[in-house]
Amino acid sequence: MNNIVDEIFGETKPQRYERFRGEYPVRVRGLVNAFGDQVIHDHLDLDVKRGEILGVVGGSGTGKSVLMRSIIGLQPPVDGHIEVFGQAITDAEPDEALGVRNRWGVLFQGGALFSTLTVGENVEVPIKQFYPQIEPDITHEIAAYKVVMAGLPKEATSKFPSELSGGMKKRAGLARALALDPELLFLDEPTAGLDPIGAAAFDSLIRELKETLGLTVFLITHDVDTLFAICDRVAVLADQKVIAVGTIPELLELDHPWIQEYFNGPRGRAAQGKPSDG
Numbered sequence: 607m608n609n610i611v612d613e614i615f616g617e618t619k620p621q622r623y624e625r626f627r628g629e630y631p632v633r634v635r636g637l638v639n640a641f642g643d644q645v646i647h648d649h650l651d652l653d654v655k656r657g658e659i660l661g662v663v664g665g666s667g668t669g670k671s672v673l674m675r676s677i678i679g680l681q682p683p684v685d686g687h688i689e690v691f692g693q694a695i696t697d698a699e700p701d702e703a704l705g706v707r708n709r710w711g712v713l714f715q716g717g718a719l720f721s722t723l724t725v726g727e728n729v730e731v732p733i734k735q736f737y738p739q740i741e742p743d744i745t746h747e748i749a750a751y752k753v754v755m756a757g758l759p760k761e762a763t764s765k766f767p768s769e770l771s772g773g774m775k776k777r778a779g780l781a782r783a784l785a786l787d788p789e790l791l792f793l794d795e796p797t798a799g800l801d802p803i804g805a806a807a808f809d810s811l812i813r814e815l816k817e818t819l820g821l822t823v824f825l826i827t828h829d830v831d832t833l834f835a836i837c838d839r840v841a842v843l844a845d846q847k848v849i850a851v852g853t854i855p856e857l858l859e860l861d862h863p864w865i866q867e868y869f870n871g872p873r874g875r876a877a878q879g880k881p882s883d884g
């Protein structure tokens with residue numbers, strides 16, 4: 607054991623990762639979600655590969671966030687089966703699901719920080735929830751370490767969310783998502799509202815964390831630049847399903863109108879460095 611986090615969790619990161627050896631940390635089969643008469647997902651299937659950054663795209667309201675919420679157990683579906691690290695999420699008893707909940711981190715749209723807590727205290731929330739036995743001093747130390755890991759200065763630990771810029775709030779949310787040394791990271795529109803330079807910096811950070819920590823990342827985005835910059839594969843939501851999943855060159859081969867418009871529209875062409883008029 608060579609660092610404090612390993613000592614606290616009682617095993618090194620490779621040992622933690624060793625617990626799941628399957629190729630797909632997330633498997634979704636036949637997912638159905640509906641609100642009243644509004645069907646959001648109609649027998650949707652999706653696999654997230656171990657170690658990839660999977661970009662999830664689709665028009666507004668196609669159910670990207672609802673899909674993420676179903677995978678992490680916050681949105682019980684009408685039908686279907688979801689497994690995370692081989693553990694059934696959809697019909698798990700609360701105690702069973704708890705065994706995998708500490709293996710993922712989530713950055714919700716807008717950061718979802720507690721406004722009355724400092725950044726450090728926000729990061730401490732999941733640590734206290736899952737590891738209440740850890741001494742407060744050590745919890746503070748882990749939180750400060752995660753704040754720096756998310757690219758914030760250490761002094762940001764004692765600031766309140768209202769004292770942070772939009773980009774810093776995203777990083778604070780990311781620090782909280784990293785609190786438990788997750789294997790799987792869910793990011794809901796992490797670059798929304800950031801200026802292009804801030805967005806590119808955030809993209810680089812995600813890629814770097816993925817490489818150094820061996821993360822698998824489920825990344826909802828509208829940002830075409832992010833897809834080209836950091837995603838290994840992209841899943842497209844339309845018509846209540848995942849209509850295609852693959853690398854961007856693979857998706858460009860398909861003649862679905864939304865996919866063509868998305869990647870070959872003005873923003874998609876700009877992201878590829880192509881002129882907008884063809």
Ligand SMILES: Nc1ncnc2c1ncn2[C@@H]1O[C@H](COP(=O)(O)OP(=O)(O)OP(=O)(O)O)[C@@H](O)[C@H]1O
Binds near residue numbers: 641673
């Ligand atoms: N709790 C809820 N109750 C009722 N309807 C909901 C609820 N949550 C989501 N919806 C509806 O489900 C649909 C999909 O919502 P979702 O937030 O997943 O879309 P999205 O693809 O993430 O959109 P965007 O890109 O705009 O963020 C929307 O029509 C939304 O209004």
